[in-house]
Amino acid sequence: MANPIKPDNSVVTTCAYCGVGCGFKAETYEGRVVRMIPWKEGKANHGHSCIKGRFAFDYYISPERVLTPLIRTTIDEPWRSVGWPEAIEYAAKGLRRVQEKFGRTSVGAVSSSRCTNEEIFLTQKFARAVLGNNNIDNCARICHSPTQFGLSATVGWGAASQHFDSILQADVIMVVGANPTEGHPVFGSLMKRRIRQGAKLIVLDPRQTESVKSPHLKADVHLPLRPGTNVAVLDSISHVVVRENLYAEDFIRARCEWHEFENWAALVGSDQYAPEVIGPLAGIDPQDIRKAARLYAGGPNSAIYYGLGVTEHSQGSTGVMCLGNLALACGMLGREGVGVNPLRGQGNVQGGSCLGSWPHVFSGYRFVTDDAVRASFEKDWGVTLDSEPGLRLPNMFDAALTGHFRGMYIMGEDPVQSDPNQNHIVEAMRRMEFVILHDLFLNETSKYAHVFLPGSSSLEKDGTFTSAERRVNRVRKVVEPMAGYQDWEIVVMLMNAMGYPAEYSNAGEILDEIARLSPAYQGLSFALLDRVGSAQWPCNESAPEGTEVLHTKSFPRANGRGTFMLTEYVPTAERTSDRFPLLLTTGRILTQYNVGTQTRRTPNTRWHSEDRLEISREDAEARGIRDGEWVQLTSRFGTTKLRAQFSTRVNAGVVYTTFHHAKSRVNRVTSDLSDWATNCPEYKVTAVEVTRVEQASETATAKRKKQKALEMA
Amino acid sequence: MWAELRELRDGIDTGTPPRDGPNVTLTVDGVEVSVPAGTSIMLAAAKAGRSVPKLCATDMLEAFGSCRVCLVEIEGRSGFPASCTSLVADSMVVRTQSDDLQRLRKGVIELYLSDFPSGDIPGGWSEFHTVLDQVGVKTHPYAPIDNHMDAPIDSSNPYFLFDPAKCIVCSRCVRACADIQGTFALTIDGRGFRSKVAAGMDETFFESPCVSCGACVQTCPTQALIEKSLFVGGYSRG
Numbered sequence: 001m002a003n004p005i006k007p008d009n010s011v012v013t014t015c016a017y018c019g020v021g022c023g024f025k026a027e028t029y030e031g032r033v034v035r036m037i038p039w040k041e042g043k044a045n046h047g048h049s050c051i052k053g054r055f056a057f058d059y060y061i062s063p064e065r066v067l068t069p070l071i072r073t074t075i076d077e078p079w080r081s082v083g084w085p086e087a088i089e090y091a092a093k094g095l096r097r098v099q100e101k102f103g104r105t106s107v108g109a110v111s112s113s114r115c116t117n118e119e120i121f122l123t124q125k126f127a128r129a130v131l132g133n134n135n136i137d138n139c140a141r142i143c144h145s146p147t148q149f150g151l152s153a154t155v156g157w158g159a160a161s162q163h164f165d166s167i168l169q170a171d172v173i174m175v176v177g178a179n180p181t182e183g184h185p186v187f188g189s190l191m192k193r194r195i196r197q198g199a200k201l202i203v204l205d206p207r208q209t210e211s212v213k214s215p216h217l218k219a220d221v222h223l224p225l226r227p228g229t230n231v232a233v234l235d236s237i238s239h240v241v242v243r244e245n246l247y248a249e250d251f252i253r254a255r256c257e258w259h260e261f262e263n264w265a266a267l268v269g270s271d272q273y274a275p276e277v278i279g280p281l282a283g284i285d286p287q288d289i290r291k292a293a294r295l296y297a298g299g300p301n302s303a304i305y306y307g308l309g310v311t312e313h314s315q316g317s318t319g320v321m322c323l324g325n326l327a328l329a330c331g332m333l334g335r336e337g338v339g340v341n342p343l344r345g346q347g348n349v350q351g352g353s354c355l356g357s358w359p360h361v362f363s364g365y366r367f368v369t370d371d372a373v374r375a376s377f378e379k380d381w382g383v384t385l386d387s388e389p390g391l392r393l394p395n396m397f398d399a400a401l402t403g404h405f406r407g408m409y410i411m412g413e414d415p416v417q418s419d420p421n422q423n424h425i426v427e428a429m430r431r432m433e434f435v436i437l438h439d440l441f442l443n444e445t446s447k448y449a450h451v452f453l454p455g456s457s458s459l460e461k462d463g464t465f466t467s468a469e470r471r472v473n474r475v476r477k478v479v480e481p482m483a484g485y486q487d488w489e490i491v492v493m494l495m496n497a498m499g500y501p502a503e504y505s506n507a508g509e510i511l512d513e514i515a516r517l518s519p520a521y522q523g524l525s526f527a528l529l530d531r532v533g534s535a536q537w538p539c540n541e542s543a544p545e546g547t548e549v550l551h552t553k554s555f556p557r558a559n560g561r562g563t564f565m566l567t568e569y570v571p572t573a574e575r576t577s578d579r580f581p582l583l584l585t586t587g588r589i590l591t592q593y594n595v596g597t598q599t600r601r602t603p604n605t606r607w608h609s610e611d612r613l614e615i616s617r618e619d620a621e622a623r624g625i626r627d628g629e630w631v632q633l634t635s636r637f638g639t640t641k642l643r644a645q646f647s648t649r650v651n652a653g654v655v656y657t658t659f660h661h662a663k664s665r666v667n668r669v670t671s672d673l674s675d676w677a678t679n680c681p682e683y684k685v686t687a688v689e690v691t692r693v694e695q696a697s698e699t700a701t702a703k704r705k706k707q708k709a710l711e712m713a
Numbered sequence: 714m715w716a717e718l719r720e721l722r723d724g725i726d727t728g729t730p731p732r733d734g735p736n737v738t739l740t741v742d743g744v745e746v747s748v749p750a751g752t753s754i755m756l757a758a759a760k761a762g763r764s765v766p767k768l769c770a771t772d773m774l775e776a777f778g779s780c781r782v783c784l785v786e787i788e789g790r791s792g793f794p795a796s797c798t799s800l801v802a803d804s805m806v807v808r809t810q811s812d813d814l815q816r817l818r819k820g821v822i823e824l825y826l827s828d829f830p831s832g833d834i835p836g837g838w839s840e841f842h843t844v845l846d847q848v849g850v851k852t853h854p855y856a857p858i859d860n861h862m863d864a865p866i867d868s869s870n871p872y873f874l875f876d877p878a879k880c881i882v883c884s885r886c887v888r889a890c891a892d893i894q895g896t897f898a899l900t901i902d903g904r905g906f907r908s909k910v911a912a913g914m915d916e917t918f919f920e921s922p923c924v925s926c927g928a929c930v931q932t933c934p935t936q937a938l939i940e941k942s943l944f945v946g947g948y949s950r951g
Contacts, residue, residue, distance in 0.1 A: 003837045003838070004940075004943035005943050005944070005945060007943075012723075025723070034943060040721040040722060040723045041721065041723045043719070046718040046721055046773075049931070050924070055872040055873075055925060055940075192895035193893075215897040216891075216897060590924060591925075
C-alpha cells in the first residue's frame with residue numbers, strides 16, 4: 001500500500017523565514033509536523049510557497065537542538081547541563097554581578113528578527129526596565145537600519161508604502177539591490193506574474209540576477225553598476241528626471257514643499273550627476289541611465305522594491321533617501337501600484353524595527369530622550385527609565401574592547417558569524433565577563449557564552465511577526481516547546497529572577513501591552529488577528545482592520561508633507577588598489593537562509609552545500625584560476641578560502657559570494673566600514689584580491705583526521 | 714480588483730479563479746445564484762452548493778478543460794460542455810446531474826482508473842479519491858493491457874516524489890510551475906498515451922531547473938506528486 005499518512009491536525013501559522021510572511025497550515029500527525037501547506041487565505045502568499053517555508057522545517061527536530069540549559073564559569077570550560085531554575089538564577093546573578101562590578105550600563109541585550117514581536121518587545125523591556133539602560137539593539141542594525149532612517153527622513157515612516165498585491169497594478173517595476181526570486185521567492189513569483197502581464201522592469205544590481213533574465217522574463221533595463229556607486233547612479237536617474245522635466249510638478253506642489261524640491265533639483269540636476277559623467281564611473285552605459293529614468297518617471301504607476309544592496313553601504317541611508325526622493329519627484333506614492341518598498345530579509349525585521357529594539361527609541365520610533373514618551377512607559381512599567389540613548393550593537397563590541405561593556409543577553413543571534421569583521425567581534429566576545437545566549441543551537445557565538453538557554457522554534461510558540469509589507473501575522477504554537485518553554489516565557493522568568501515582577505498568562509497579553517504603548521499597533525490583538533487573519537499597521541480607530549497603502553493623503557511628518565533630502569554622492573573609503581583590485585559583494589541563494597542555522601540542518605544543503613566565489617572568467621584566467629579550484633580571498637581585514645566558480649553573472653572586476661556557511665568565514669573578509677547614519681555594515685563593498693591555493697586548510701586537516709580515524713579503526 | 718488572489722478560501726476549491734465585475738444571475742440545478750460576469754459555470758455551481766466533480770480544475774489556476782469530468786448540461790444548448798471553461802450568462806439554466814452526465818463521467822473515470830495503481834484506490838484521500846466517491850465509481854471493466862505501472866518513480870528531490878503511474882496528465886503541475894511560480898520547469902512530453910510530465914530537458918526533478926517551491930505538489934489531484942514526509946519507511950507503489 002502506498003497511500004500516504006493523512007495528517008490528523010493542522011494549525012494556521014506564519015513562515016519564520018524571509019520577510020514575505022507567508023501563511024501556512026502546519027499539518028501534524030501524532031504530534032509531529034509532517035508537512036507545511038501554503039495557506040490559501042495568506043494575504044502575502046495566496047496559497048503559494050517556496051522551498052524554505054514549504055519543506056525546510058525539519059531543523060526543528062534536528063538532533064543538534066539543545067534541549068536543556070547549559071552553564072559554565074569560563075568559556076574554556078565544557079558546558080554543564082542544568083535544570084531551568086538553576087540556569088535562570090545563574091544567568092540573573094551573572095548579569096547583576098557584572099552590573100555591580102562595572103556599573104549599570106556595562107551590560108545590554110540584543111534581540112533578533114527571527115523572534116516574535118512579543119519576544120522582541122519583552123527583550124527591550126528587559127534591557128530598559130530590568131537592566132536599567134538603553135543598551136538594546138537588534139539585527140536590523142546590520143541590514144535595514146538605513147531603511148528606517150532614510151525613509152523616515154523623506155516620507156515619514158521607515159516601512160513599505162504598499163502591500164505586496166499592489167505590484168499587480170504597477171506598470172513599471174524598479175528592483176534595486178534585491179534578488180526577489182532567491183531572497184523573497186513568493187513575492188518574486190508575484191512580480192514575475194506582473195511582468196508576464198506586461199509591466200516593464202528596471203534592475204539595478206551589479207550581478208545578473210534571475211530577475212534580469214530567465215525564462216519568460218527579461219529586464220527592460222539592467223544597470224550592472226559597480227558596487228558602491230548606488231547613490232551616484234540613483235542621483236543620475238534623478239538628474240535625468242529633473243533635466244528632462246519628467247517630474248510630477250502637481251504632486252510635488254500638493255504633497256511636498258516646492259522650495260525643498262528646488263534645492264534637491266539643483267543638486268541632482270547639476271552636471272556632476274549627468275549620466276555621461278556617472279555612467280563611466282559606475283561602469284554602465286549612460287543611455288541606460290536615461291532609459292531607466294524615462295521608464296520610471298513615465299509610469300503611469302511605477303513601484304520601487306529594494307533590498308540590502310541599497311542599505312548595506314557606507315551611504316546606505318543616503319541610498320534609501322535617493323529612492324524616497326525619486327518617488328516623491330515622480331509622484332509615485334500614495335496609491336495602488338506605486339511606492340517605495342524595502343524587501344526585508346528576515347521574517348520579523350519590520351517588527352524588530354517597530355518595537356523599540358533600538359538604543360534610541362521606544363516602540364513606534366519615539367525617542368527615549370522625550371520626557372512625555374518616557375513617562376508613559378514608566379507609568380506602565382512601574383520603573384524609572386534611563387533617558388540616555390544606549391549603545392548600538394557594533395558599539396557594544398567596541399566598548400567591550402575598551403572594557404566598558406562586559407555582559408550581554410543575546411536572543412536568537414549569531415553575531416560572531418553574521419556581523420562584519422569577525423576577528424574584531426571574536427576579540428570583543430572574549431573580553432566579556434558574562435554572556436547569555438538564547439538560541440536553538442550552539443553556534444559560533446556560543447563559543448564565547450557562559451549560559452546557553454535553549455529556545456523554541458516558531459513552530460513551538462505563540463505570537464506575531466510583522467512582515468515586509470507591515471502585515472502583522474499570527475504565529476501559532478503547532479507543537480509543544482521541545483525544551484519546555486516558549487521564548488517569551490524564558491524572558492519573563494529572567495525578568496522575575498532579576499527582581500522585576502513580570503506576569504503574562506499568554507503571548508496575547510504582551511501584544512495587548514504593545515498595543516497600549518505603540519500608536520501604530522493600537523488596534524491589534526490576538527482576537528482581531530484570529531478574526532481577520534492579519535492586519536497591516538497602522539491599525540487603530542480610524543483603520544480598525546489595518547492600512548494597505550500608506551501616504552494616500554499626507555505623509556506622517558510634522559507638516560504632513562514629504563521632503564527631499566540632499567543626497568550628495570560620497571564614494572566609500574573602501575576602494576580598490578593594486579593590492580586589492582577586485583570588489584567583493586555578497587548575497588543570498590534560494591535554498592539557504594542567512595547564516596544557515598536552520599536550512600543547513602535540512603536537505604536544502606543538497607542544492608547548496610558550500611559558499612562559492614563567483615568570478616568572471618576574465619579575472620579568473622588572469623590569476624591562473626580554474627573553475628572549481630580553491631582560492632584565497634583576502635581583504636584589508638582578513639582572509640578566507642572558498643572554491644571559485646566561473647560566472648557570467650558578475651562583470652570583470654566584481655566577485656560575489658553567499659555567506660550561508662559558517663566554515664566559509666566570509667565575514668572575516670568584509671570591511672568594518674558602515675553607514676554614516678546608522679552603522680549598518682558595508683557588507684556589499686569590500687576590495688579584495690583572489691589567489692589560487694592548493695586546498696582549503698580546514699579541509700586538509702579534516703581529511704587527515706578522517707584518515708587517522710580510519711587507520712585506528 | 715484582485716479577486717483571483719484575495720477571494721481564495723482555505724478548504725474550498727471553487728474550481729476556477731474568482732472574478733470581479735458586475736453580477737449575472739443564473740440557475741444551477743434549480744438554485745438561483747449570482748456571480749460576476751466572466752465566472753465559470755463550475756464556480757457558480759460551487760457557490761450554489763452544487764459542486765461539480767473535477768480533476769484538472771482548481772481555483773488557483775485558469776481553466777484548462779482537459780479532464781472531461783466536469784461536464785454539465787445547459788438548457789437550450791446541445792452537448793455536454795465542460796463547466797470549467799464555459800462562462801456564465803444571465804438567465805442561464807444549468808444542470809449538473811442527469812443520467813447522461815453520470816454515464817459520461819463514469820466512462821471517463823473508468824478510463825482514468827484503468828491506468829491507476831489498483832492497490833492505491835482503497836483508503837486514499839487525494840482529490841482523485843474524492844471524485845471517485847462523488848461519481849460513485851471504484852472499478853473499471855478494462856483488461857490490464859496499457860498502463861504506466863513500470864514507469865520509474867522520480868524520487869530525486871529530497872522533499873517530494875513523482876510517481877507517473879498515478880499521473881493523469883491533467884497539466885495542473887505544469888500550469889502551476891508556469892503561472893503561479895513562474896519557473897517553467899515542467900512540461901508535458903510526448904503525445905497520447907505516451908504523454909508524460911517531464912522536468913527540464915527530460916531530467917530528474919532534482920537536476921532540472923525546478924526550484925522546489927512545492928506548487929506542483931500542492932496542486933496535484935492524484936498525489937502522483939507528493940511529499941516524502943507522508944510516507945513512513947519510504948514509498949512503494951500500490
